[in-house]
Amino acid sequence: MSDLYIGLMSGTSLDGVDAVLADFGGSHPRVIGHSSAALPPALKTELLALNAPSDNELHRAALAANALVRVYAEQVQSVLRQCRLSTSAIRAVGAHGQTVRHRPQEFDGTGYSLQLNNPALLAELCSIDVVADFRSRDVAAGGQGAPLVPPFHQAFFGRTDQVVAVLNIGGISNLTVLDPAATDLYGFDCGPGNALMDAWCLTHTGQPYDDGGRWAAQGQIHGALLKRLLDEPFFAKTPPKSTGRDLFNMPWLKAALAQTGPLASADVQTTLTELTAQVCATSVQQTSAHCKTLIVCGGGALNTHLMERLQKALPTCQVASSAEFGLPPLQVEACAFAWLARQMITGKTGSVQSVTGARGARILGAIYPAQAR
Structure with a gap:
């Protein structure tokens, strides 16, 4: 058959x-x-x-x-x-x-x-x-x-000689830790991926997404807004955990913006990109400290600025597109x-x-x- x-x-x-x-x-x-x-x-x-x-x-x-x-x-x-x-x-x-x-x-x-x-x-x-x-x-x-993809990540990307993590950045981001020495497979949703960045980009530029992260690269990270966004209780939850647009949506973002005052739209985009990079990097650091390779898939892997921010946050880990490991993002x-x-x-x-x-x-x-x- x-x-x-x-x-x-x-x-x-x-x-x-x-x-x-x-x-x-x-x-x-x-x-x-x-x-x-x-x-x-x-x-x-x-x-x-x-x-x-x-x-x-x-x-x-x-x-x-x-x-x-x-x-x-x-x-x-x-x-x-x-x-x-x-x-x-x-x-x-x-x-x-x-x-x-x-x-x-x-x-x-x-x-x-x-x-x-x-x-x-x-x-x-x-x-x-x-x-x-x-x-x-x-x-x-x-x-x-959710997430349901970790077993497939293990089948396709798993190695017997080192710890590998797979980060899927779609609308929501999720992480899989592939540790050959571990008894159990580990994976969970990190938080927002592209959903907030895409929504903000569409609202303020008319484009459905920030191509290559070029718009975000032009702005500045707004520290107060980033801190307020990172105060979201979901980030502190212990896995198993999953999330979606039910939580991470424009009303959630606007509630945080209401506390920070007027901001340049490019700075908000830069801060949202940094939010995704930080919650993903923190997830890697907390669950797979010995990871030497982070394989990134999903649309986020095509966002050059986001990939650079991930690499900066994970200096001892190779951050690479899944295309380099046999399967385009x-x-x-x-x-x-x-x-x-x-x-x-x-x-x-x-x-x-x-x-x-x-x-x-x-x-x-x-x-x-x-x-x-």
Whole structure:
């Protein structure tokens, strides 16, 4: 049976959809195709709006999920054309969906993590089995439901001779510590990644992100604002922990700005970039002091200024893009969900108790067959 899987990811940063076609038939995962597309502006706006309470949410969320899945389906077809493969060559598609709320363990003790998706429609459009709903089982087992990528990081980037850390900087940042001497895998959300920087950049420049961090490089770090942002209690929490736009959003930033007085917009961007660099660097220092290599993936790896600030904060550690280790930054998460789909199809667990804090490892996801069996 085929060991080819497609992974689909549209992350918290809302910068687009990535599709990866991965071959798991060898001793090491291998990406053989990648396709990406920006989200249509109206869909991106709607998905962002659905991160907060609003009118007629259920109706709008259902239609947004349908629209997102149509973008997913286009990317599945794109990567198949690129690799000159038919749908029958693919064992399954792993479709994460778009996170709009992430509140594990809250309200009733269980909480929830909600990803907009319509895997049944995706299975109809693609004629391939679809695996989706990866987070809810871990949340049901008392876990955070995030991060889910550390086991894949271990499979792809782990080494037997040294401690390696993997830092994913999407909308939210998360860290994986790969210590060959450790009994348990360790990983958690650090805090904001690109979400605040992107939102501020869009508001003040009209651009969806700070390309290469060039705007941030022109400003100055505002010490009082940075200190106020770093006072956020989430940063002092002990893992397992996860977060999202439910916490790190524009109202959160504006509440801090209200206490500091008027600031130049470029200085705020510089300070937000420093915030991400500091919370990520502190996470590395606190959990993997012997780490010699920090592999950075996600859109943040393309932000030159942010990478320079990370390197300055971690002078004894090599800070490098995941591209230098065999997997470009924008392919890592999509490949991880291809891997998680394979774990589910083959009946293997995808979560790790030491990462999410659940009562145990669980098989993650539900399958939507392409057709009746």
